Amino acid sequence: MRSFSITDIGEKRQINQDYVFCEEKSIGGLPNLFIVADGMGGHNAGDYASRFCVEVFTEKIRTNQQKTPIGMISEALQYTNDLLLEEANTNYDLQGMGTTFVVATIIENIMYVANVGDSRLYVIRDNIKQITEDHSLVEEMVKTGEIERKDVRFHPNKNIITRALGANASVTPDYFEVELNKDDIVLMCSDGLTNMMEDKDIMEIVREYPEDLETAAKTLVDKANKNGGNDNISIVVVKL
Numbered sequence: 001m002r003s004f005s006i007t008d009i010g011e012k013r014q015i016n017q018d019y020v021f022c023e024e025k026s027i028g029g030l031p032n033l034f035i036v037a038d039g040m041g042g043h044n045a046g047d048y049a050s051r052f053c054v055e056v057f058t059e060k061i062r063t064n065q066q067k068t069p070i071g072m073i074s075e076a077l078q079y080t081n082d083l084l085l086e087e088a089n090t091n092y093d094l095q096g097m098g099t100t101f102v103v104a105t106i107i108e109n110i111m112y113v114a115n116v117g118d119s120r121l122y123v124i125r126d127n128i129k130q131i132t133e134d135h136s137l138v139e140e141m142v143k144t145g146e147i148e149r150k151d152v153r154f155h156p157n158k159n160i161i162t163r164a165l166g167a168n169a170s171v172t173p174d175y176f177e178v179e180l181n182k183d184d185i186v187l188m189c190s191d192g193l194t195n196m197m198e199d200k201d202i203m204e205i206v207r208e209y210p211e212d213l214e215t216a217a218k219t220l221v222d223k224a225n226k227n228g229g230n231d232n233i234s235i236v237v238v239k240l
Contacts, residue, residue, distance in 0.1 A: 001240055002213060002238070002239050003032075003236065003237065003239070004213040004214045004216075004217050004237050005021075005022035005217070005234075005237075006020075006234070006235050007020050007232065008192075008234070010192055010229040010231050010232050011228065011229025013232055015046070016232045017038065017039035017040065017046035018037065018050060018233070020036050020054075020234050020235075021034065021035040027061050029067075030105045031106070032106055033105050034103065034104045034186075035057070035102070036189060037053055037099045037101050037165075038050060038100040038190040038232070039051075039098070039099040040097065040100075041097035044093075045094050045095075045097035049097040049099040049166060052084060053101060057077065057103070070112055070175055073103060073175075074173070077116070077171050078171055081165050081170075084097070084098070085166060098166030099117070099164060099166060100116060100117025100118055100119040100164055101114075101115065101119070101164075101165050102114070104186065104188065106238070109240070110179060111186065113131055113177075113178065115132040115173060115176075116163050116164060116172070117134075117136075117161050118136045119189065119190050119234075120132050120189055120191075121186065121188045122202070124185040124186075125181060125184050125185075128199050128200065130199070131178055135161055136159075136161050138152045139152070140162065185206055185210070186239075187235065188235070189220075189233075189235045189236070190231070190233065190234040192224060192233035193220060193233050196225075196227040196230065202220060206237070210239075213237045217235045221235065
């Protein structure tokens with residue numbers, strides 16, 4: 001297994017509110033761990049929320065006694081959400097902060113995934129497949145037929161999410177179990193990438209550098225910035 005992570009402030013933002021975690025070695029009961037978090041909130045609250053949640057979550061995983069990957073992730077997510085709400089209540093400047101969170105661990109050829117919000121996880125092989133489902137207003141509008149999927153990237157409400165850590169007392173992630181093949185590439189990212197690029201363009205760049213994950217990730221960041229760089233851009237790429 002090889003991996004690479006990168007986060008970039010983009011062209012328009014003054015603060016990077018994204019935070020990534022990329023560890024190929026074991027963390028507690030998990031053999032590896034990969035996370036992308038995209039924070040939200042005024043002042044520095046979004047920056048604080050994403051970093052706080054990744055740090056609390058990973059520390060909880062290190063000491064978690066659950067026996068299954070999903071059990072460990074689920075317990076750690078609720079614990080992280082509880083502490084984030086407590087933190088927000090102790091500091092007026094942090095009230096209302098929250099973060100998206102997509103996390104994955106790979107055990108042999110099975111990947112366990114959880115997500116809250118609209119940061120995404122893809123599997124790239126002969127094509128590109130989005131594994132996670134966006135928890136966003138525009139995704140709900142696609143489901144009800146109000147808009148077409150091709151219009152999502154340009155919709156004025158594309159940044160309104162319907163779930164996040166810090167939004168409610170109970171957190172409701174989606175969970176996925178994915179069988180991976182040799183040479184599959186897993187790509188996790190914040191919406192600073194996917195709002196600036198089509199999925200097919202992301203796939204083409206990744207497949208252009210199948211053995212050089214660093215160049216692939218940096219090329220994606222450069223392309224997103226050239227397309228406008230309207231938001232922070234964060235990427236984790238993993239290859240079996």
